[in-house]
Amino acid sequence: MKKLTFKNDDKIDAIGLGTWKSDPGKVGDAVKTALKVGYRHVDCAAVYGNEKEVGTALQESFSEYDIKREDVWITSKLWNTAHKPQDVIPALKQSLSDLQLNYLDLYLIHWPVAFKPGLEGFPESDDDFLSLDKVPIIDTWKVMLEAKEEGLIKHAGVSNFSIKKLKDLSSKTDHAPEMNQIELHPYLQQNDMLEYCSENNILVTAYSPLGSSDRPDSMKTDDEPSLLENEVINEIADKHDATPAQVLIKWAVERDTIVIPKSTNAGRIEENLKSAELSLDDEDMAKIKKLDYHYRYLDGKVFETESDMYRDVFDEQD
Numbered sequence: 001m002k003k004l005t006f007k008n009d010d011k012i013d014a015i016g017l018g019t020w021k022s023d024p025g026k027v028g029d030a031v032k033t034a035l036k037v038g039y040r041h042v043d044c045a046a047v048y049g050n051e052k053e054v055g056t057a058l059q060e061s062f063s064e065y066d067i068k069r070e071d072v073w074i075t076s077k078l079w080n081t082a083h084k085p086q087d088v089i090p091a092l093k094q095s096l097s098d099l100q101l102n103y104l105d106l107y108l109i110h111w112p113v114a115f116k117p118g119l120e121g122f123p124e125s126d127d128d129f130l131s132l133d134k135v136p137i138i139d140t141w142k143v144m145l146e147a148k149e150e151g152l153i154k155h156a157g158v159s160n161f162s163i164k165k166l167k168d169l170s171s172k173t174d175h176a177p178e179m180n181q182i183e184l185h186p187y188l189q190q191n192d193m194l195e196y197c198s199e200n201n202i203l204v205t206a207y208s209p210l211g212s213s214d215r216p217d218s219m220k221t222d223d224e225p226s227l228l229e230n231e232v233i234n235e236i237a238d239k240h241d242a243t244p245a246q247v248l249i250k251w252a253v254e255r256d257t258i259v260i261p262k263s264t265n266a267g268r269i270e271e272n273l274k275s276a277e278l279s280l281d282d283e284d285m286a287k288i289k290k291l292d293y294h295y296r297y298l299d300g301k302v303f304e305t306e307s308d309m310y311r312d313v314f315d316e317q318d
Contacts, residue, residue: 001038001276002253006155006178007201012073012105014253015276016041017269018207018262020048026264028057035061035072037270043181043205043260044099045077045110046091051098059100074101075205077110077159077181078144081117083135088143092152107144107153108181111160112137113303113310126305137165138172145175155179157203160300162315163196170200181205184257185227185248186288187295194255205258210245212297225295232291236284246275251288254280 003011017034019027019042027050031042035058042058044051058074061067076099082091092107114130115123123129144156157179158169170176180197184190184206197204211227227233228244237244245261249272252259261272300313 001040004203004256004258006203010105010154012203012258013039013041014258015039015249015273016043016073016075016258016260018043018260019050019054020045020207020262021212022048022050022262022264024050024053028053029266030264030269031057032061032064033266033269034273035067036065038273039269040071041073041075041258041260043075043207044095045079046095046098047077047079047110051076051095055099055101069101073105074099075106075108076104077108078140080111080113080115081119083109083114083130083137083140084117085139085143087117088140089147089152092147096152103151104153106155106157106179107147108157108159108179109137109140109144109161111303111313112158112162112165113313114140122302123305126309129303129305129309131309137169141169141173141177145173157181159205159207160313162313163193164315166196166200166202176200177202179203179205181207183208183296183298184252184259185209185211186230186233186251186291187211187225187227187293188297189289189292191292194257198256203258204256205260206252207260208297209248209252209259209261221299224297230291232287236280236287239284240278240280242275242278243271245272246278247280247284247288249275250278250280251285254285 002014005011017039031054076095114135116128119128147153148156155178157177159181161180233244233247237247249259263269303310
């Protein structure tokens with residue numbers, strides 16, 4: 001398994017198990033299956049609503065499979081309702097309690113967006129948001145670093161941050177994010193982001209690597225393109241006697257990014273891990289490179305209300 005290295009020489013497996021959209025009653029079995037077949041990296045988040053079940057599965061796996069806690073990389077994320085400095089540590093401790101852990105390997109600010117504390121679901125009006133003028137990201141970040149100093153987390157990072165937002169945060173601290181988790185796949189290759197992060201010692205995790213076709217209908221658009229049905233991806237898969245998912249996962253790994261495909265199907269969980277054994281040649285990579293047309297499956301519109309407070313969350317409009 002390929003590993004990527006943090007500045008302090010800690011290493012993270014390039015392929016992990018994603019848990020977004022993994023249903024209660026299934027996610028625990030998925031985690032146990034993953035650890036049993038060789039995964040040593042699990043990606044979680046408070047907002048996924050399944051960390052308690054993941055935590056039980058982790059503890060059972062540590063016992064049943066003779067796996068040590070320190071051998072498994074576990075990531076979680078700070079949800080948008082807990083950006084106020086006084087709310088960061090309690091939110092983190094809740095995730096630790098749910099996951100039945102003493103520390104996280106990595107904790108991320110989930111979005112550069114702040115909600116009113118206690119909000120259930122997503123905002124319906126501007127009153128449900130907090131302006132980043134009132135809750136600056138740097139104030140949230142400082143407490144993330146305090147959590148690191150206290151040993152509650154080993155690494156701190158962000159998710160869904162643009163280059164502009166990474167630069168802004170990094171300019172205000174001596175401890176820049178160590179990770180940026182972003183949507184990344186052949187339709188959204190984000191080459192400028194990868195270059196920036198590489199130059200600034202920021203690792204990148206790719207979410208929705210298979211196209212996230214099972215996300216909520218409210219987040220979908222009509223006639224959106226399918227990665228798994230893409231002709232080029234399928235031709236490459238046939239060439240290597242692999243699945244389209246394996247091609248997509250290995251493509252991400254070849255670009256020195258971490259990738260976290262989600263599945264609750266035991267066969268697919270093992271199949272996804274075996275993508276590490278696939279070899280994509282230069283011709284394959286060149287063909288996939290041509291598929292980029294900057295298509296986002298998660299376009300951020302869920303954060304847009306009547307004002308411009310969080311319009312263009314990815315900083316892509318002129």
